[in-house]
Amino acid sequence: MVQGATSDAEKKIISILRVLSESSEPLGSITIARELEKRGVFLSERAVRYHLRITDERGYTEPLGRDGRMIAQKGLEELRVALAPDHLTFILEKLELLAFRTTFDPVRKMGQLPINTSLFAKDDFLRAIKSMRAAFKAGLCVSEMVAVASEDEKLGDTVIPKGKIGFATVCGVTINGVLLKHGIPIESKFGGVLEVRNSRPLRFTAVINYGGTSLDPSEQYIRARMTSVSEVAKSSNGRVLANFRELPALSRLLVVEVLAALKEAGINGVYVLGDISEPICQIAVGVNRIGMVLLGGLNPVAVAVEGGIEVENVAESGVIDFARLTSFWKL
Secondary structure, three states, X not given: OOOOOOOHHHHHXXXXXXXXXXXXXXXXXXXXXXXXXXXOOOOOHHHHHHHHHHHHHHOOEXXXXXXOEEEOHHHHHHHHHHHOOOOOOHHHHHHHHHHHHOOOEOOOOEOEEEEEEEEEEHHHHHHHHHHHHHHHHOOOOOEOEEEXXXXXXXXXXXXXXXXXXXXXXEOOHHHHHHHHHOOOOOEEEEEEEEEEEOOEEEEEEEEEEHHHOOOOHHHHHHHOOOOOHHHHHHHOOEXXXXXXXXXXXXXXXXXXXXXXXXXXXXXXXXXXEOOOOOOEOOEOOOOOEEXXXXXXXXXXXXXXXXXXXXXXXXXXXXXXXXXXXXXXXXO
């Protein structure tokens, strides 16, 4: 394991892993060297190949012949551990990068959009799907569009390991990305647990600021069993995963238009959209700003965990082509 990426060689390995983690396609040594140069890391193609042999031996990367290499799940885990002490804003940077990588056009229903990936044991998958029905039926998701992958296949940047089935849900960062492409800046504030009472969002009972964490808030809340999404689906009372955003007040009319187009395309993640400087869910909003509460894309998966099913979540796990998605109800 890389201990904080302290040595020069380990820093180079981490830099290579980071380049690979941000690509949904295999990369060769020439491409990796060029990407490193853009980041101020100067390695020859030969030096990149040398370090890639090390990452292969450690199981961090997966050789794919002439196509190059892709980062393996073990490499993603190592990257997360190595960057944690140096990058408390890692999640915020990740959200911004995924928003930039979003090319989804809701009118044409084409392009790449961000996803979360959940890994289930094969024997648990059917039971997990059945348990998630309630959340999808209640609309406690960003979208009913999902994707499934078998071992050794990829969902976003995640390679599905042996004995697992991958399940992708649309990530709320899709909304960030589409708004960004329409020239609307959006500020991601925090992820949290939102209390719902009588089908109405009441208040956040726990929050983690994106700028102060290297771990995704939704992953942490699910792991800590702090949700009751199944209860919200059944009785309209309980706690769900949600995220808070802020936007310029002058953009509100255009935001409403874009959100309507997203809804037509099956993206329905906005739970609350406030008015100018209006507090929402007991959260103050800046002057000449509007607040937005997004449902967490992992809410359906939280229901499975609440039912005792083991799952490994990789939130914001990359982008996927919209054409690869299918309705949850067709699984």
